[in-house]
Amino acid sequence: MEGTEVPNGVRVLGTNYKLDPIKAAWDNGAIIRWLDFNDTWLAAEWGHPSDNLGGILAACDYMSQNFPEKEITVKEILYSMIKAHEIQGVLALENSFNRVGLDHVLLVKIASVAVISVILGLTKDQTIDALSQAFVDGQSLRTYRHAPNAGPRKSWAAGDATSRAMQLVWLTKKGQIGYPSAISAPTWGFKDVLFKGNELILNQEFDSYVMENVLFKISFPAEFHAQTAVEAAVKLHKKLDGKFDEIEKIKIITHESAIRIISKEGALNNPADRDHCLQYMTAIGLLKGDLIAEDYEDDIASNPLIDQLRDKMEVEENKTFSEDYLDPDKRSIANSLQIFFKDGTSTDVEEVHYPIGHKNRRSEGIPILINKFKKNLKIQFSDKRVSEVMKLFEDDEKLLSLPVKEFVDLFIPETN
Known part of the structure; x- marks a missing residue:
């Protein structure tokens, strides 16, 4: 709503908005995803693991501002991204949700719930409860990505998913119970209702495989x-x-x-x-x-x-x-x-x-990726701010130890 500002709220990148974490996750998720120009994962299922960053950033900014004693740093963002990439990407390796008409943002919701639960301090049992809520949810249909219905929802669907994940985590944190057989319950579970009775397949352990092999969209804003x-x-x-x-x-x-x-x-x-x-x-x-x-x-x-x-x-x-x-x-x-x-x-x-964004072309792609980052920063910020951000990203130790509150400050419009 116009004029709404939440005290100690989560910031929306490139704006002066301060919103509750759920809405901020939606907005940041949509901003990150909007031009389909970020990263990609292709397997039995497709998707963009960086879609989870909207929720991750919102959760970390909230904790960093309101609980500074927790010392939430950029390292937490990066570790959470590795985890979310791995959850979404490994689930995508053998499970084709698109073949039953479901959109890949289902995996964003699942991965975001898992990592946001950790950031907000849920127990293991609470995290499992929150994940069951993600499976109980009705899931988005792929029809908005295909003719004759292709439309702009495909650009905000991921923001919606990572925001919904944030909401489910908060509901669980406030005491909502989980549903132990949300996936497997005969007739009424996810598997029977939405996955045509197919089993969910996990053929490898979670590690860092997806982040190491993810595809960067560097050259063109194209599917x-x-x-x-x-x-x-x-x-x-x-x-x-x-x-x-x-x-x-x-x-x-x-x-x-x-x-x-x-x-x-x-x-x-x-x-x-x-x-x-x-x-x-x-x-x-x-x-x-x-x-x-x-x-x-x-x-x-x-x-x-x-x-x-x-x-x-x-x-x-x-x-x-x-x-x-x-x-x-x-x-x-x-x-x-x-x-x-x-x-x-x-x-x-x-x-x-x-x-060019493939792992096999990393040495060719990374310099172009860095230039893309710098070019896009210049659209919004002064040369002084751009230089400050670029120097920070060249200093791993300083970047990883920086409180998230101060990190997000760098992506908020400058005052004259």
Whole structure:
């Protein structure tokens, strides 16, 4: 509500808002997620583990401000992120919620409940109770990520999930009981009602596997299954030299998940529809040699060349690409692109197996990731503040020991 301020409330990044932890988790979660430009995890289930940061940051800021004797530091944020990444990511390895129509933010709710419970001081038994509440909840449907219903809810769904997690933890902290067979109860449990009777599979211990192998969105604000397609398109842009009218067809070879999630023909209704369309993102890469968030807006999408190129695209699955996508030793997200011209000639096949944010390209990607961070800071803050933040992130010891209250101070607008 306009004008609302909570004493000692949790701050919302980039604003002067001070809100209760539940609402602040929603707002920070939505801000972190909004442009689909953070990190990704791809397995039997998909998702963005950094979605949990909205709730983690809210819980840590609340504790740091109101209970300074607890000495909640940035180290607590980072450790909580590792745990949340691991819970969400390991559950995603073998359990495909998308195949029963459920959205991956279910895993955000579960992971956020687990780590927020620890931050707020719940016992082990209370944490189990809170987790049972997460499974008892009705879960979000994936329909808002797919045609004909693709829409902006997919950008705030994670903020909603991590905020709901915060609420469930608080309810448990205040005395709400848990439900011991929330998952397994015949007829009425999660497994029978929402997971078609399938067992939840955990085939490896929790450690730090997911954080070490997570995919960073560095180059393009694009759904991750299209990242390598856009990279291939950008490379071919330089060779096209504007000869778009001479194109006969464009062949995209990809993996099964990309076809199932983001291959779309026909009209695209809004920016959320476009940023989950393999053909649209590829067309922008071919036309511009780049892809930025503004390319999903109506004024750019009105360019008739985009749909002309989409109409010439043929999308096929490469079985090896699909197998390598699920291979734990590879986890590739491969796409290849080839353009055929009306005169019978064609470009070479441009094939990219790993996006720049993949673990296999860390040495190439991390410097670009740091530059992205600095560039985005400059949108909101003075050069002096940006320099202060960048120096802090170069000093591990100082960063890890910094109270969260002081850390969040750095991301609040400066006063004149």
